[in-house]
Amino acid sequence: MWFRNLLFYRLREPVAYDPEAAEQRLANLHFTPCGAFEAQRSGFVPPLGPQAPLVHAAAGCLLLLLQEESKLLPATVVREALAERVTALEAAEHRKVRKRERERMRDEVVADLLPRAFSRHKRIWGYIDTEAGFLVVDAGSEKQAEHFIEQLREAWGDLQLAPPQTELAPGTVMTRWLAQRQTPSDVELGEEAVLEDPSAEGGEVRLKRQDLTSAEIQAHIEAGKRVRALALTWGERLSGVLDGELALRRLKFLELIREQAGDRDPESEAERLDADFVLMALEVRGLLPRLLEWFGGEQQRARPDAG
Template sequence: MWFRNLLPYRLREGVAYDAEVAEARLAALAFTPCGSLEMHRSGFVPPLGPEAPLVHAAAGSLLLCLQQEEKLLPASVIREALDQRVQEREAAEGRKVRKRERDRLREEVVVDLLPRAFSRHKRTWGYIDTEAGFLVVDAGSEKQAEHFVEQLREAWGDLPLAPPETQMGPGTVMTRWLAQQEHPGDVELGEEAVLEDPNAEGCEVRVKRQDLTADEMRAHIDAGKRVRRLALTYAERVSGVLDTDLGLRRLRFGDVVREQAGDRDAETEAEQLDADFALMALELRALLPRLLEWFGGERAA
């Protein structure tokens, strides 16, 4: 249970460390498969497997898993079936099928094909850190994270949260790190960055396997570009690509953390997941407040 991305949300009110209460809230939005005429559906599933509870508690955090099902109907399949139906209608009635009628036929085709469509399932993980007051979502995009948050809010009913805001803009601070070659002592810069020109939409520079202390990088900054993403490592324990939205993509845990996980001899997959999650939650509980400190601390709500 190691997240690949970290998108944080600040809880505006406390949440009790009580898995049973949390499960009672999520039960109304537990996952059920799509009906024969449904294109998609989402709901919460047990993180530790089918026979486990909907919420898993460990290390002061509540682990959740949202599952999405989407029926796959390729456009080419719909188009082929529609063309055949249109041809049959025109041949039978000796007239041209107009656009409005064609649209109705397309809807009929989709309804007929849906029961035979394959399903694709996708899971999004997240957890509520009841001690630090964060919701952390493992999502590669903001859209995916927002869907998780929307579903959680719908199930929970009263969960006020929002992305954290810092006193200083992350982009401004990270640009200064490169320009002045000065950054916090617990930060080690990686070899990847994205810089953009705030005055020219779509104008950006992406570098990989690049020495970020090189004169070339400073030249981009002197030309007016600002950092949007920056690869870094925190205290030799956690690394990733930090975005100006405070999301950490391509999350990786250092050898020292992995060795701690390897020291635990779990007998089942569920026990291993529990142990890994507890260790990860504690690591990220230390990282998140420090991440906010890099940018002047959290702005009061």
């Protein structure tokens, strides 16, 4: 249940803490497996198990789980099957198969192979914090997060949200942290960073297991490189790699939090998931406002009460 990534979005309008209403919204997007001739399908499944509701409510948050199924059809298999059909047709009719006909035959090959293809399943967790006014998604990429949001908007037609905007550019502020060898009192630098050269497209330096306050790093900063991603720890509670878009990846909840989780004795897997989620959501609720403060606070026009 512990998220490994945090991509968060500001809710433009308040969302009611009403799990029954949320359940009704998601009902038409309940996941069902792919049909024999479908390449992919996605929908929501119960976060706490098959017999649980589609929406799990706890600590002022609505927890959701999107499941994706995609059929695996290796390109080489499709090419080989298509080549066989093209060769057979050309030999039988003594003519060359043209491009448009080849494309139609490829579609036929894919349709024939889909019922025998293996399925791959992927899950994307997310929750709406109705008290803090954020949507939080555990996604390894922006593309995955966008797919989660698209599905959520399909069910929640009036859901208004946007990536958070801060007064100061995160990359500029994190570069200053390294240049001045000074961070906010509740931030400790890790040993990893990505520095990029704004004057050279694609020019970057990836640092791992490095002292980010060393003279070597200072030389990179003085040469004009800027921070694109930076490993850090917040308040000895959690750590991760923060990028210039405010996405926190490779998230780890540290010993202090894990000890709190270990003090419980849940009677079932569902109870354990619920307790872990509450603990995690409360930690993230404390982190996000503070994270925005590091970069000058949220822009006025990005706040939900802005005119």
